[in-house]
Amino acid sequence: MILIDKFYIGGEWVAPDSTTTMPILTPSTNAQIGQVTLGNSVDVDRAVAAAKAAFETFSMTTKDERLALLRRLAEVTRARMDDLGHAISKEMGAPITMSCQVQAYSGLGHLEGYIAALESLDEQETLPSGDILSREPIGVCGLITPWNWPINQIAQKVIPALATGATCILKPSEHTPLSAQIYAEIVHEAGYPAGVFNLVHGDGPSVGSAMSRHPDVAMMSFTGSTRAGSAVSKDAADTVKRVTLELGGKSPNLIFADCDLETRVREGVASCFYNTGQSCDAPTRMLVERSVYEQTLVIARSAAEAQQVGDPAQEGDHIGPLFDGLQYDRVQAMIQKGIDGGARVLAGGLGRPDDLPVNVQNGWFARPTIFCDVTPDMAIWREEIFGPVLVITPFDTEEEGIAMANDTEYGLAAYLQTGSEERAIRVARRLRAGGIHINGRDAGYGSPFGGFKQSGNGREGGLFGLEDYLELKVRPPFAL
Structure with a gap:
């Protein structure tokens, strides 16, 4: 002790x-x-x-x-x-x-x-x-x-x-x-x-x-x-x-059709689940250009199902438990809100993972969860969940994607995936967030970190x- x-x-x-x-x-x-x-x-x-x-x-x-x-x-x-x-x-x-x-x-x-x-x-x-x-x-x-x-x-x-x-x-x-x-x-x-x-x-x-x-x-x-x-x-x-x-944050991740879709979607899912989703700048809202929306859902589901959850004492790239019982209950309540609000569960859902090691079955482990067909009026779109929960929705035009990305009271980070440098510069300029992550690249130590709005x-x-x-x-x- x-x-x-x-x-x-x-x-x-x-x-x-x-x-x-x-x-x-x-x-x-x-x-x-x-x-x-x-x-x-x-x-x-x-x-x-x-x-x-x-x-x-x-x-x-x-x-x-x-x-x-x-x-x-x-x-x-x-x-x-x-x-x-x-x-x-x-x-x-x-x-x-x-x-x-x-x-x-x-x-x-x-x-x-x-x-x-x-x-x-x-x-x-x-x-x-x-x-x-x-x-x-x-x-x-x-x-x-x-x-x-x-x-x-x-x-x-x-x-x-x-x-x-x-x-x-x-x-x-x-x-x-x-x-x-x-x-x-x-x-x-x-x-x-x-x-x-x-x-x-x-x-x-x-x-x-x-x-x-x-x-x-x-x-x-x-x-x-x-x-x-x-x-x-x-x-x-x-x-x-x-x-x-x-x-807090509710950071958007804009996925344009001209990006390396397989790589960027898998990275986006992993980034959302990293630290068991308990990062204030996690990319928890994935906004996808409609022409690649269905393809994105297939990739995202595969990534979520491949995400391992396990004992934090063991070496590896798995994710661990949520921080405590109160946090676990909050995440479960938000997943239930998503279900009740009409979002489609693409992966995961309520409860603990099925295959936890026996020695940690009393821990606060949550299932890595993805909701799709989410709309801006839903609680899971607007509220910070602080767990391994990703929401996905489509957009039609660049203008609409930017508007949806900025449709939040928060402004800590925003993520952008595109094969066009011109688009990256143009869209980054319009995103209302303190840190912009482009094509899997983050800012390094020594750069300023902080946010806009709340x-x-x-x-x-x-x-x-x-x-x-x-x-x-x-x-x-x-x-x-």
């Missing part, structure tokens, strides 16, 4: 003020593997005080000093990669191969992107007016991260704070404390001064809200649901702090990810 009953505050592992606990469950079997103590507002006050005190000196460090610390952080991260991967697999159910090679590695990939960004950042420049512009750390940052990509999102928030000279308090998802605990150990071993990074476990209504309302926190960065992001913004409003949000505001990654952690200061050149 893993016991997490210490928070990392002021450079030390300290006993929390709170005595509230919750079990740590592994989704592959629904068995309890540990227990975590959840903090309260007193714990937040202690962490903020430590971060505020540390900011006085850490904000004065040079770029070279911070780069040296980041490079040391990279060394320690590499050494702990296997530990991170196994922790993530246990706590949120990602298959071990994907957990080590992608989930855990994202912490290092983003770090290398931020190192390159900081190297290129001009912290001071002379403006055309002759005045001097300085970019300076914003202050104490409150960071709230989700369970679905735990280290990816921790890295996207903690590293830019450390890179710019800001200080921070991390509240990871209370459901994925194992990887966050290891990350705190990594930061400590890298040699960051006491109070620069702090870790407080807890839930949103207690720790998250206390950070968002705290007068000494200058900036909040949140990743999660649109509902919770709105709550963070409201809590932060009274103290007029900066708020950056990375929220998918949030601000960007994470690389040079643009540093900007939210910086304030601008202007002064005239010195003269007597």
